[in-house]
Amino acid sequence: MSVLRITSYFYICRRTVAMLKLGKRSLIKKHVQSVRYKPISLLKGLVCLVSRGIAVGMAALNGKPGQRCSVAEWESSNRLMSNTAAQSRLASQRIRQEGRALRDETANKTQWDKSDSSRRLSERIQEVSNWKGRLESCAQDVDQEIKVLTKIKEEAEQALSATVVPLEVSTECLTIRERRRGRELLIDPVEAELRKEVEVIGRAQRSLQQRIKKAFQRLWSTTPQQWEQFSRYNVSRAEKEMLASLQLREDIILTIAQVQNELQAQYISTNFALRKQAHHLQQAYDGLLWQQKTTKEEIAELERDICGLEEDLRAKEAPLKLVHTRLENRTMRPGVDLCQDQVQCGLLDEAKQLDGTVTSLKQKLSQAQHSLQILKQHEACMEEDLSCKSDALSLEQQSLETRKHLANVSRDQLASGTVTSLTKSTRDGELQP
Structure with a gap:
């Protein structure tokens, strides 16, 4: 930090203290903001420290704060304290007497109750012992x-x-x-x-x-x-x-x-x-x-x-073709030679028989298939x-x-x-x- 900045900070502190003494706190912030070289956090810290120091000094000059009482009030308080102590002692004595009487009464009652309980316990023990035998056998x-x-x-x-x-x-x-x-x-x-x-x-x-x-x-x-x-x-x-x-x-x-x-x-x-x-x-x-x-x-x-x-069927194809060929060839006979002779009748019967045979074979083949x-x-x-x-x-x-x-x-x-x-x-x- 340069010497110029240090000088500026001391200057700010002096001006701030002067403004505080004059009661011009509202001008402090403006004065701080007008400084060219200013880390604001440092300036604010200086202002707070100076403010606290001045406040403590003013309080010491004005005296101890608080309400003060008069001599009459002080005497009245002393009398009240004495009366309260006397009443407390009387109440304590009464309680002590009642406590002693209660102690005697409770001691007598306790002794009587103890004796009565002991007798009942003895009777109960005898009864339980009697049942214990039966229960053990039954168990x-x-x-x-x-x-x-x-x-x-x-x-x-x-x-x-x-x-x-x-x-x-x-x-x-x-x-x-x-x-x-x-x-x-x-x-x-x-x-x-x-x-x-x-x-x-x-x-x-x-x-x-x-x-x-x-x-x-x-x-x-x-x-x-x-x-x-x-x-x-x-x-x-x-x-x-x-x-x-x-x-x-x-x-x-x-x-x-x-x-x-x-x-x-x-x-x-x-x-x-x-x-x-x-x-x-x-x-x-x-x-x-x-x-x-x-x-x-x-x-x-x-x-x-x-x-x-x-x-x-394949074997019948040749004879069938042969007979049809013969019949076809015989249709070419000339003149009166084209007649129905025994050969023609035989060929027709043969063709008819072959056709019937092929038909029967085909029918039987179809049935077989x-x-x-x-x-x-x-x-x-x-x-x-x-x-x-x-x-x-x-x-x-x-x-x-x-x-x-x-x-x-x-x-x-x-x-x-x-x-x-x-x-x-x-x-x-x-x-x-």
């Missing part, structure tokens, strides 16, 4: 019944799991058979048995799921949660639940046996229907194959006959039908192969781990095997 019985019911529920779950593979196999067989084509896509006994098998398995699953759900609900319904108020009710309820659990276990075992029998019967029926249908389809396929073979042989024979007819066309069309139909039957037979065999997987799944899984002897309950609530 043991309930635990035993829960274990047995849990075991039966697990067996039912195993039986339910064992129905998954048969259902998948039956569904897959139905899906496989849906790929049949043409007239082989029919509603046959196999499809009826497969759909019936799916329905039987679904019904079995729903029955088992219902029993499992009831067993699950039953397992959570025998826990005594509110024994404090309903101990006697819990004992009676536990005995009833154990009896209900016994009945439920019997129902589950019966359901497992019924499901096993139904699935086994349906499995046998479906397999029989599949084998029967496959046998009938194989017979139809073999018969149609023989028909196709015979038709092909007939087509070959007919084609050879057609070739023979065509050769005969028409028959050949029909045979070839029928052969094409048989070929397509054989393809459909071959696909259907392959699908039936695939279904049989798929159902062979069920042989690896033991039907005894539905009854695996089944309790051999039902649990009996005595009148006292004790369980005996």
Whole structure:
């Protein structure tokens, strides 16, 4: 920064201070803006600093700001303070006396309440101890019944799991058979048995799921949660639940046996229907194959006959041309020699016979060609039908192969781990095997 600029800034400061003392603040901004060399931010900062310094100096000369009070007001304030302190002490003494009386009263009441509560607790402890023995005995019985019911529920779950593979196999067989084509896509006994098998398995699953759900609900319904108020009710309820659990276990075992029998019967029926249908389809396929073979042989024979007819037709062309040539040449005989002699009659008969022969051969050739066309069309139909039957037979065999997987799944899984002897309950609530 040059000396000229520094001199200008000091000049501005001096003029600004003078204007502030004279109270001409409105002229300061105009004076600053009239300077040639002016960083405005620096000039404004100088103006603010000078203004603050002058304001502080003026305040110190004028004295400490604030409202001042008189001597009477000061004495009145002192008296008010003394009276307030005296009233506060009186209120504090009254509160202390009331507090001491309340302490004595509450101490006596607390001691009495403590003694009364101790007596009631002793009586309650004795009552709870009496019920504890009965509840422990009942809880043991309930635990035993829960274990047995849990075991039966697990067996039912195993039986339910064992129905998954048969259902998948039956569904897959139905899906496989849906790929049949043409007239082989029919509603046959196999499809009826497969759909019936799916329905039987679904019904079995729903029955088992219902029993499992009831067993699950039953397992959570025998826990005594509110024994404090309903101990006697819990004992009676536990005995009833154990009896209900016994009945439920019997129902589950019966359901497992019924499901096993139904699935086994349906499995046998479906397999029989599949084998029967496959046998009938194989017979139809073999018969149609023989028909196709015979038709092909007939087509070959007919084609050879057609070739023979065509050769005969070609062979008749030369004699026919010869007889017509002879007849045409004989028409050139002169005079009375142009007569109907035996030769002329013979040639006419020969021409007529040859025309009839050619007509018969052409007619027979047309019939043979028409028959050949029909045979070839029928052969094409048989070929397509054989393809459909071959696909259907392959699908039936695939279904049989798929159902062979069920042989690896033991039907005894539905009854695996089944309790051999039902649990009996005595009148006292004790369980005996």
